[in-house]
Amino acid sequence: MSAAASIKARRGGLAARRAIIGGLGWAACGLALLLVIGPLVDIVGVVSWHGASAFSVKLFTTVTNGTAGGLLNAIEGTAVITVMAMIIAVPVGVGAGIYLSEYGNNKLGSVIRFLSDVLTGTPSIVLGYFSYIVFINALGWDFSALAASITIAILIVPYLARITELALRQVPNAMREAGFALGASEPAVVFKIVLPGAASGVMTGALLALAISVGETAPLIYTAGWSNYLWNGKLTHEPIGYLTYVIWTFIDQPYAASHALAYAAAFIVMMVVLAINIGVRLVVRRGKAV
Amino acid sequence: MGAVMKIKPFRLSLLGLSLLIPAALGAVVLFLLLYAGQAISFNGFGFLGGVNWNLGNLYSDPVMTRGVQVPSGADYGILVFVVGTLLSSGIAILMAVPLSVGAAIFLAEAVPGTIRPVLSMLVELVAVVPSVVFGLWGIAVLIPLIGTYLAPSGNGYGLLAASIVLALMITPIIATTLLDALLRVPRENRESAFALGATHFEVVTKAMLPMVRTTLVGGIVLALGRAMGETMAVVMVSGGAINILPHSVFSPVSTIASFIVTQLDSAQSDPTNMAVRSLAEIALVLFLITLAVNACAKLLSSGALNVRSRQH
Numbered sequence: 001m002s003a004a005a006s007i008k009a010r011r012g013g014l015a016a017r018r019a020i021i022g023g024l025g026w027a028a029c030g031l032a033l034l035l036v037i038g039p040l041v042d043i044v045g046v047v048s049w050h051g052a053s054a055f056s057v058k059l060f061t062t063v064t065n066g067t068a069g070g071l072l073n074a075i076e077g078t079a080v081i082t083v084m085a086m087i088i089a090v091p092v093g094v095g096a097g098i099y100l101s102e103y104g105n106n107k108l109g110s111v112i113r114f115l116s117d118v119l120t121g122t123p124s125i126v127l128g129y130f131s132y133i134v135f136i137n138a139l140g141w142d143f144s145a146l147a148a149s150i151t152i153a154i155l156i157v158p159y160l161a162r163i164t165e166l167a168l169r170q171v172p173n174a175m176r177e178a179g180f181a182l183g184a185s186e187p188a189v190v191f192k193i194v195l196p197g198a199a200s201g202v203m204t205g206a207l208l209a210l211a212i213s214v215g216e217t218a219p220l221i222y223t224a225g226w227s228n229y230l231w232n233g234k235l236t237h238e239p240i241g242y243l244t245y246v247i248w249t250f251i252d253q254p255y256a257a258s259h260a261l262a263y264a265a266a267f268i269v270m271m272v273v274l275a276i277n278i279g280v281r282l283v284v285r286r287g288k289a290v
Numbered sequence: 291m292g293a294v295m296k297i298k299p300f301r302l303s304l305l306g307l308s309l310l311i312p313a314a315l316g317a318v319v320l321f322l323l324l325y326a327g328q329a330i331s332f333n334g335f336g337f338l339g340g341v342n343w344n345l346g347n348l349y350s351d352p353v354m355t356r357g358v359q360v361p362s363g364a365d366y367g368i369l370v371f372v373v374g375t376l377l378s379s380g381i382a383i384l385m386a387v388p389l390s391v392g393a394a395i396f397l398a399e400a401v402p403g404t405i406r407p408v409l410s411m412l413v414e415l416v417a418v419v420p421s422v423v424f425g426l427w428g429i430a431v432l433i434p435l436i437g438t439y440l441a442p443s444g445n446g447y448g449l450l451a452a453s454i455v456l457a458l459m460i461t462p463i464i465a466t467t468l469l470d471a472l473l474r475v476p477r478e479n480r481e482s483a484f485a486l487g488a489t490h491f492e493v494v495t496k497a498m499l500p501m502v503r504t505t506l507v508g509g510i511v512l513a514l515g516r517a518m519g520e521t522m523a524v525v526m527v528s529g530g531a532i533n534i535l536p537h538s539v540f541s542p543v544s545t546i547a548s549f550i551v552t553q554l555d556s557a558q559s560d561p562t563n564m565a566v567r568s569l570a571e572i573a574l575v576l577f578l579i580t581l582a583v584n585a586c587a588k589l590l591s592s593g594a595l596n597v598r599s600r601q602h
Contacts, residue, residue: 022491026400032392033409036465039458040416043427095307103301115312121584122318122577123519125547129573130318132554133325133566154314161311187300215420218521218547222554244422248526251429266426270419277418281411
């Protein structure tokens with residue numbers, strides 16, 4: 001009787017201990033999630049607070065003057081570099097994605113895919129340094145919009161290729177076969193059936209690549225240089241400003257006006273990047289909704 | 291296709307476009323190698339083991355050493371930056387793993403399915419915040435906190451700040467990898483563990499986590515590769531160290547990536563170009579390290595697929 005009672009008591013103790021461990025475990029996991037999301041909320045809060053309070057009409061209409069003034073040159077420079085990088089990268093990335101999806105189920109396709117992954121994993125500063133020694137040093141372009149755009153293009157092409165490939169693979173084979181059965185040529189099937197069918201996926205890839213190029217800094221430092229003036233349209237031999245430069249250099253200045261510019265630049269960059277990423281995810285999720 | 295290969299211009303032009311990607315990668319490696327060539331022969335193996343990075347006397351005539359022109363007294367060693375890279379990303383991994391495992395478990399098992407997409411999107415968004423914005427937050431929030439409450443010197447810049455920022459940046463990589471894997475664990479495995487009388491937490495830790503272990507390790511290695519190559523946030527909060535190894539978590543450090551950013555200006559003042567060449571050699575070292583780490587991650591994740599297919 002007493003032995004049975006003690007076993008029961010021990011079992012009760014064990015169950016209680018297991019329940020307590022479980023409770024503590026869940027609490028720890030919840031805390032971990034808070035510690036992951038908390039800093040994001042704080043980053044958005046701090047940057048928005050300081051950034052939005054630095055906003056003024058002058059910010060968007062005047063150029064930087066030393067470490068004060070406005071951001072017009074930096075905003076324009078980021079736009080120029082991003083657009084030129086997209087002009088270079090989108091045809092290559094989408095073309096590569098088409099090849100990998102439609103004709104890349106072979107050894108060559110796997111090799112390209114693998115090397116593309118290697119390029120994705122290459123630190124962006126390594127790409128920046130490569131551009132510095134090739135475009136700035138060897139070709140003598142000086143800090144310039146073209147050197148910066150090519151560097152960013154190299155950075156985003158593998159993403160574009162991968163996302164395009166994944167999007168195109170979602171298009172059912174029956175649609176391709178229907179096209180071929182109607183006598184369509186390979187280009188017609190790709191451009192009139194497969195690409196339109198995967199248009200939203202390809203757009204997603206392009207937008208994410210755009211977000212990456214707006215937020216990048218390291219590959220631009222030794223390719224774009226910096227300029228206080230508006231871009232004069234020269235592709236080479238003319239440095240160009242960009243927003244992320246303002247963030248990492250102006251915050252180290254001892255002046256409140258410089259800090260305000262750094263926060264304003266960070267706010268603009270962060271908002272563009274977050275808006276694109278949230279928008280894309282919402283659209284993709286709605287598309288997938290069951 | 292038949293015995294005779296038809297030439298298909300459409301396919302060929304697409305192939306040409308996709309070959310530009312390997313070509314770009316090849317160009318990066320080739321030109322870094324060519325440019326670093328003289329530095330590699332000058333520095334030898336001492337490059338990796340040397341603590342001192344000394345540009346030499348840039349104002350006296352260059353001297354001929356080991357067959358190349360260098361400033362007198364020039365000595366390039368990168369041990370400090372290799373150690374800085376390994377320490378900062380190692381500590382970042384130590385902090386990020388428990389956080390991301392906990393967060394992924396909570397998202398997979400404790401959160402109602404209706405709000406899971408919102409919370410997991412927030413975790414994913416952490417990964418897209420630009421590095422330079424993380425650095426700005428580090429300077430504005432983290433550095434004062436560390437300086438006031440932790441660092442004996444009152445200076446918050448250093449190894450700890452760099453590791454914390456890196457940890458936050460890589461947490462989503464591990465967490466989303468693990469979350470996807472946990473959500474794919476077959477319902478039968480969960481339910482049989484419940485049927486044995488396991489508590490919910492025991493089901494997760496003893497039945498589900500062991501199944502996704504390889505995927506988890508793959509995610510961790512991938513995150514390690516990312517942390518090692520991360521540049522701007524580290525430049526902004528690490529304090530920057532040269533010629534001295536870190537002796538505590540509050541010591542200033544430089545990583546390979548942050549050193550390249552901060553040193554090019556002074557390296558350019560070397561008339562023999564040997565310093566700029568040595569920086570190219572550093573960039574190559576960083577490329578090789580991240581390549582090795584990423585290759586490990588790739589092997590691990592393909593291994594994980596094999597395990598899964600065997601279980602079915």
